[in-house]
Structures are given as structure tokens and as C-alpha cells.
Amino acid sequence: xxxxxxxxxxxxxxxxxxxxxxxxxxxxxxxxxxxxxxxxxxxxxxxxxxxxxxxxxxxxxxxxxxxxxxxxxxxxxxxxxxxxxxxxxxxxxxxxxxxxxxxxxxxxxxxxxxxxxxxxxxxxxxxxxxxxxxxxxxxxxxxxxxxxxxxxxxxxxxxxxxxxxxxxxxxxxxxxxxxxxxxxxxxxxxxxxxxxxxxxxxxxxxxxxxxxxxxxxxxxxxxxxxxxxxxxxxxxxxxxxxxxxxxxxxxxxxxxxxxxxxxxxxxxxxxxxxxxxxxxxxxxxxxxxxxxxxxxxxxxxxxxxxxxxxxxxxxxxxxxxxxxxxxxxxxxxxxxxxxxxxxxxxxxxxxxxxxxxxxxxxxxxxxxxxxxxxxxxxxxxx
Amino acid sequence: xxxxxxxxxxxxxxxxxxxxxxxxxxxxxxxxxxxxxxxxxxxxxxxxxxxxxxxxxxxxxxxxxxxxxxxxxxxxxxxxxxxxxxxxxxxxxxxxxxxxxxxxxxxxxxxxxxxxxxxxxxxxxxxxxxxxxxxxxxxxxxxxxxxxxxxxxxxxxxxxxxxxxxxxxxxxxxxxxxxxxxxxxxxxxxxxxxxxxxxxxxxxxxxxxxxxxxxxxxxxxxxxxxxxxxxxxxxxxxxxxxxxxxxxxxxxxxxxxxxxxxxxxxxxxxxxxxxxxxxxxxxxxxxxxxxxxxxxxxxxxxxxxxxxxxxxxxxxxxxxxxxxxxxxxxxxxxxxxx
Numbered sequence: 001x002x003x004x005x006x007x008x009x010x011x012x013x014x015x016x017x018x019x020x021x022x023x024x025x026x027x028x029x030x031x032x033x034x035x036x037x038x039x040x041x042x043x044x045x046x047x048x049x050x051x052x053x054x055x056x057x058x059x060x061x062x063x064x065x066x067x068x069x070x071x072x073x074x075x076x077x078x079x080x081x082x083x084x085x086x087x088x089x090x091x092x093x094x095x096x097x098x099x100x101x102x103x104x105x106x107x108x109x110x111x112x113x114x115x116x117x118x119x120x121x122x123x124x125x126x127x128x129x130x131x132x133x134x135x136x137x138x139x140x141x142x143x144x145x146x147x148x149x150x151x152x153x154x155x156x157x158x159x160x161x162x163x164x165x166x167x168x169x170x171x172x173x174x175x176x177x178x179x180x181x182x183x184x185x186x187x188x189x190x191x192x193x194x195x196x197x198x199x200x201x202x203x204x205x206x207x208x209x210x211x212x213x214x215x216x217x218x219x220x221x222x223x224x225x226x227x228x229x230x231x232x233x234x235x236x237x238x239x240x241x242x243x244x245x246x247x248x249x250x251x252x253x254x255x256x257x258x259x260x261x262x263x264x265x266x267x268x269x270x271x272x273x274x275x276x277x278x279x280x281x282x283x284x285x286x287x288x289x290x291x292x293x294x295x296x297x298x299x300x301x302x303x304x305x306x307x308x309x310x311x312x313x314x315x316x317x318x319x320x321x322x323x324x325x326x327x328x329x330x331x332x333x334x335x336x337x338x339x340x341x342x343x344x345x346x347x348x349x350x351x352x353x354x355x356x357x358x359x360x361x362x363x364x365x366x367x368x369x370x371x372x373x374x375x376x377x378x379x380x381x382x
Numbered sequence: 383x384x385x386x387x388x389x390x391x392x393x394x395x396x397x398x399x400x401x402x403x404x405x406x407x408x409x410x411x412x413x414x415x416x417x418x419x420x421x422x423x424x425x426x427x428x429x430x431x432x433x434x435x436x437x438x439x440x441x442x443x444x445x446x447x448x449x450x451x452x453x454x455x456x457x458x459x460x461x462x463x464x465x466x467x468x469x470x471x472x473x474x475x476x477x478x479x480x481x482x483x484x485x486x487x488x489x490x491x492x493x494x495x496x497x498x499x500x501x502x503x504x505x506x507x508x509x510x511x512x513x514x515x516x517x518x519x520x521x522x523x524x525x526x527x528x529x530x531x532x533x534x535x536x537x538x539x540x541x542x543x544x545x546x547x548x549x550x551x552x553x554x555x556x557x558x559x560x561x562x563x564x565x566x567x568x569x570x571x572x573x574x575x576x577x578x579x580x581x582x583x584x585x586x587x588x589x590x591x592x593x594x595x596x597x598x599x600x601x602x603x604x605x606x607x608x609x610x611x612x613x614x615x616x617x618x619x620x621x622x623x624x625x626x627x628x629x630x631x632x633x634x635x636x637x638x639x640x641x642x643x644x645x646x647x648x649x650x651x652x653x654x655x656x657x658x659x660x661x662x663x664x665x666x667x668x669x670x671x672x673x674x675x676x677x678x679x680x681x682x683x684x685x686x687x688x689x690x691x692x693x694x695x696x697x698x699x700x701x702x703x704x705x706x707x708x709x710x711x712x713x714x715x716x717x718x719x720x
Contacts, residue, residue, distance in 0.1 A: 213397075213400075216397065217397055217400050217401060217404075219648075219652065220397065220401075220648070220652060220694070220697050220698055220701060221401065221404075221652060221694055221697070222651075222652040222653075222655040222656040222659065222693055222694070222697060223652065223656050224656035224657075224659050224660055225655075225656065225659050225674060225689075225690055225693050226408070226690075228659075228674065228675060228678055229405075229408045229409065229678055229686065229690060230408055230411075232412065232678035232679060233408060233409075233411035233412040234412075235412065235413060311537070311538070315540055318540050319540060319541075319542060319660055322540070322542055322543075323542075323660075323663055323675065325675075338540070338543065341543075341546075342546070342664075344546070344549070344550055344553075347546055347547060347550045348550065354543070354547075357539070357540065357543055360538070360540060361535070361538045361539060364537070364538035365534055365535075365537075365538045368534060368537060368538065369534075
């Protein structure tokens with residue numbers, strides 16, 4: 001409760017004083033993590049990005065339920081069908097979400113299929129209904145979907161591809177693979193960067209020089225040609241799932257130098273601090289000093305760097321798959337989907353095949369904003 | 383200065399040696415090689431004469447020797463069947479797929495790669511410097527916000543897709559032929575003015591696409607540098623003593639902020655070269671990019687190895703040049719000397 005007392009702009013709280021309530025204006029009482037969080041929450045864009053990403057990753061286990069069709073479901077009668085519009089009003093009357101059915105006609109001059117929507121018959125969507133079967137969470141069979149195509153109708157909100165598969169459903173499935181690749185790839189490069197950067201920064205001397213040279217060499221190599229060479233080295237006999245793991249490891253293996261450099265620089269500075277010397281004098285092993293005293297001191301900074309590295313992974317996977325050297329069908333990722341939009345015919349005739357760019361863009365931007373926000377929160381003085 | 387150049391060249395040579403080992407390892411990683419695959423293929427179709435020729439090639443290039451020996455022969459530190467003849471001696475090996483020397487196959491592609499990369503680097507600097515100057519001096523203006531947003535989008539759009547779409551519209555609106563770095567009618571013709579003009583027209587889309595990602599990053603860094611410098615007392619002094627605003631900006635803070643900018647070429651170059659390979663593949667430019675992909679797919683080992691070495695060498699030489707420019711630009715920096 002605030003009440004105006006005294007001169008203009010001068011406020012005095014007339015409520016009773018509670019000495020245990022703490023002083024909201026003082027930061028020293030809060031832990032380092034709490035301060036970090038408080039600074040981070042001030043970046044609205046970063047917080048919004050964090051929410052978007054949280055929603056995206058939360059949907060990963062439930063893609064089968066979210067997608068209206070199974071990822072391999074072909075609709076032979078609807079090849080390269082353009083997106084169906086989602087409507088709410090029919091003849092000025094509210095019907096709820098519905099689509100107009102498609103009628104396919106073969107144009108005998110161009111041999112293209114023309115799709116006309118039949119404006120007289122609105123087909124309302126069904127919700128929480130039975131559709132293509134799938135193993136829910138990989139555990140037990142299920143066939144419920146959030147949205148289903150109308151009875152006897154179709155639901156292609158983003159159109160279909162050359163086999164008549166629903167692009168929206170495939171996009172949702174692709175999200176799982178693309179998002180996981182980013183996370184797993186970054187975990188690998190994070191572990192490598194932490195270990196190598198830790199060794200270089202903590203021990204210094206010859207170890208430092210060796211790691212420094214290694215970093216220089218890997219950093220001076222253009223990534224893409226190396227990715228190409230390594231993914232070309234994956235045996236063609238591998239199953240698509242193994243290729244997926246292989247590609248993830250390749251992406252992670254080449255991206256650690258940035259993180260290693262960050263770790264090394266921070267360690268070199270922290271190594272000279274008194275508390276490190278105290279721990280060493282008390283007989284702590286190097287591993288313990290690094291893990292218990294050094295890493296907590298720059299973890300926030302590292303997480304920010306790692307967040308900024310994830311977009312590279314996602315774009316890398318997209319580029320490799322786009323070139324046909326990355327993931328292979330039936331594994332579906334955003335890059336695999338874009339691979340189908342690789343030719344100019346797609347851009348001209350079936351522009352909806354370019355839709356997978358949108359989630360790539362959103363995810364990469366969100367990671368960038370989140371990473372910037374985290375970095376600012378971790379390093380308020382830079 | 384000469385000592386510095388020599389020292390840097392020596393480290394570069396060592397780096398190249400390590401890279402060559404890495405490259406060879408990566409190329410040898412997949413099981414089998416071009417010739418054994420070919421021999422199996424020929425055996426299946428019963429062409430005995432060709433099998434004998436392929437086996438001759440295996441012996442001629444020492445592919446039946448241990449891997450370490452093959453590596454040393456490839457870089458030219460070990461005598462092969464034809465004496466010392468490897469990368470160091472200028473023998474780039476034989477392309478099994480084209481059945482011609484690698485040097486002949488790559489030929490024009492090498493310097494077209496150079497042109498594309500150079501154009502991209504120049505583009506990045508030519509665009510990033512003025513934009514960064516503007517957005518640092520007009521901080522928090524609408525223009526600054528627009529540049530920031532565009533920069534983020536530039537970071538996030540996959541280059542290959544942008545290339546495809548720009549190419550499509552360049553063809554529709556300006557009638558630019560699709561694919562290649564010059565119109566088809568100039569293929570195999572000597573370089574005269576119309577051909578160069580055609581080359582320049584075709585360079586626009588790849589340069590734009592390759593440069594965009596790097597430009598965004600560079601604008602952000604340059605803007606931050608410049609903002610730091612603008613807050614320093616000497617800038618205030620320059621203004622206070624009445625220097626015209628543009629001069630007060632360009633003469634002191636701009637020069638200071640250029641310094642990390644040049645050092646940043648080390649980050650920029652691998653990025654640009656990567657981008658140029660990707661974009662070349664999508665736009666089917668006659669650079670080394672598509673050749674590399676083919677060679678990797680068919681395990682044409684000398685070809686793939688040489689192109690990877692060329693790309694790495696290009697990056698390293700670029701970095702060397704940027705280091706030297708840095709020393710020339712800022713007398714305080716003395717690389718290597720203590």
C-alpha cells in the first residue's frame with residue numbers, strides 16, 4: 001500500500017515494516033542463478049522465444065497424435081494438391097472449422113491435375129477422432145488424432161507432395177527429427193568442447209598449445225565440404241535410422257571449437273582466482289576443481305553459447321538432406337521435405353512444397369533470440 | 383615484416399599438412415574405392431580387357447600399397463611407381479571417373495571458384511560497413527530496427543532455398559539463364575567483354591546468397607564495435623572541437639572499429655567458402671562445388687582430395703592475407719614477436 005506523503009515525487013510506504021521480508025531493491029541476497037533468471041526475464045523477445053521452443057519440444061513425443069495423417073499415408077487421387085483453405089463461415093452462417101472438398105480433373109492439354117473446390121458442400125472437421133494407427137509413445141497402439149479429415153473428405157491444409165502425402169502431417173513428423181538432431185548434435189559438441197577446452201584452459205602449457213592448434217585447424221576448415229565428405233563416407237548399407245545417428249554425430253563432431261574456445265578463455269581467467277587455489281591447497285583433484293568450482297561459475301555463459309550453436313546444427317542437417325547426402329526417407333526431417341522442393345518446377349508449380357522453410361526459420365530465429373537473451377543475462381557487463 | 387610473413391607461411395604449411403592427413407582419412411573412410419568398384423562391375427559384365435586396364439591403374443597409383451604409404455605418395459613425400467609425384471610436386475593425380483588428369487578436369491572451375499568467393503567477400507564488406515555505420519549512428523531508429531530484423535532473417539534463411547527462389551525470379555524478371563556462370567553460348571569461347579558481362583550478371587544471385595549470412599553477422603559485430611568506440615572520450619573531444627559529424631565519425635571511431643572487422647575475416651572465410659559450395663550445387667555453377675559432390679559420391683579419391691585441399695588452402699591463404707592486413711592497419715599488433 002503506497003500513499004503520497006510530503007513533496008512531489010516522494011513516496012513513503014505507510015504499511016508496517018517487516019524486517020524479514022527482505023529488500024527487493026538489493027540483489028546481493030539472491031543467488032547467482034536467481035539473478036541470472038531475473039535478468040533473462042527482462043528480455044521479452046528471448047522469453048517469448050523460450051516459450052515457442054518449449055512448445056515445439058513438448059510436442060515432439062506427440063507428433064503422431066497432432067498430425068492428421070500418418071507420415072507415409074498416400075492419397076493417390078490427390079497428387080500435388082494445393083493447400084485446402086480452412087473456413088469458418090458457409091453462406092454467411094457459422095459452421096465451425098470446415099473445408100470444401102476437392103474435385104480432381106486432369107487437364108488434357110498440360111497433363112496437370114487441376115483441383116477445384118466444391119463450394120456447395122462444406123465438410124466440417126472432426127476432432128479427437130480415430131484415424132491412421134500408430135504406436136503411442138512407442139509403447140502401445142493408438143489411433144486417436146487431434147484433428148481428422150472430414151468423413152469421406154480430405155484435409156490438406158498445406159497441400160500434398162508428389163505421392164499425395166499430406167505436407168502438414170509430414171512437417172509435424174519432420175519437426176521431431178530436426179529438433180532432436182539440433183539438441184543431440186549440440187550435446188556432442190558441448191561435451192567435446194567442455195573436455196578439450198577444460199584441458200586446455202586448466203592445464204595450460206603444452207596441452208593448451210595442442211588444443212589451440214587443433215581448434216585453429218578445425219575452425220579454418222569450411223564446414224560444409226567436410227560434412228559432405230563425412231556423410232558421403234557413411235556406408236550406404238546403413239539403415240536410415242543409423243544414418244540419422246551418423247549425421248547427428250558428424251554435425252556435433254565439427255562444431256565444438258567455438259565452445260572449446262569459450263571454455264578455455266573463461267577457465268584461464270578463473271584459474272587464477274583465490275578460491276581455486278584454496279581448493280587446490282586442500283587437495284582437491286583437478287577433476288573436482290573443474291567440476292565443482294570452475295564450471296558452475298561459467299555454466300550460464302556456456303549454455304548461452306550452446307543455444308547459439310543449435311541453429312547451425314539444424315541448418316546443417318537441412319542443407320545436407322537438401323543435397324541428398326543427409327537423412328534418407330522414410331526418416332522425415334525438414335531438410336528431407338525441402339529436398340523435394342529442390343527443382344525450379346517445384347518453385348513454379350507447387351510453391352506450397354516450400355512450406356518447411358517456415359518452421360526452420362521460426363526455430364532458428366527462436367534459438368538465436370533465446371541465445372542472445374541468455375548471453376546478455378549471463379554477461380551483463382559485455 | 384618479412385620474418386613475420388615467413389613465420390606465418392611456415393605455420394600455414396604445417397596446418398595444411400595436418401589438413402591433408404585429415405582429408406585423406408575422410409576420403410579413405412568409406413569401404414571400397416572407385417577402381418575396385420569398377421573392377422567388380424566390369425567382372426560382372428565380363429569385360430576382361432577393361433579389368434586389366436583398371437588393375438594397371440591400381441598399380442600405377444599405388445592403390446595396392448598400405449594406406450600410410452598411399453597418403454605419403456599422394457602428398458609427394460614418398461616415391462610412388464613414377465618417383466616423387468604428389469601435391470607438393472604439383473601433380474594433382476588422376477580422375478578415375480573422367481579418365482583424365484585432375485588438373486585438366488578442374489581447370490576453369492578453380493579460378494571461377496576464386497571469383498565467386500572474392501565477389502562474396504567484397505559484397506559482405508561493401509554492404510556491411512555502410513549499414514553498420516548507419517545503424518550505429520542512428521541507434522534505436524526505425525532503420526536500425528529494420529536492419530536488425532533483416533540481419534536475423536539473413537541468419538535464419540537456408541541459403542540454398544534463397545538461391546533457388548532468387549534464381550527463379552531473376553529468370554522471370556530479368557531473363558537470366560538458369561544455371562552456370564555465363565550464358566550457354568559462351569561455353570568454350572575465349573574471355574572477351576560480352577562473356578565477362580555475362581559472368582558479372584550471373585554473379586549477382588550467388589554473391590547475394592553467399593554473402594547474406596556473413597553480412598548479417600558482420601553488421602552485428604561492427605555495430606557493437608562502433609558503439610563501443612562512439613562512447614569513448616576521444617569521440618566526444620573530436621565533436622566538441624567542431625569536426626564535421628562525418629569526419630568525426632570516419633577519422634577516428636570508424637578506423638578503430640575496423641580492426642576487429644579485419645580480424646573477423648578468419649571467421650568469415652570458412653563461412654563464405656561453405657556457402658559457395660552449397661550455392662554452387664543448387665545453382666549448378668561451374669565451380670569446384672558440384673565436382674566435389676560428384677567425386678565424393680563416386681569415391682573418385684584424388685579428385686575429391688584435391689578439391690578439399692584446394693578449398694582448405696583458399697581459406698588459409700585468405701586468413702594469412704587478413705592477418706597481414708591487420709598488422710599493416712594497426713601498428714600495435716605484432717603477430718608472433720614478443
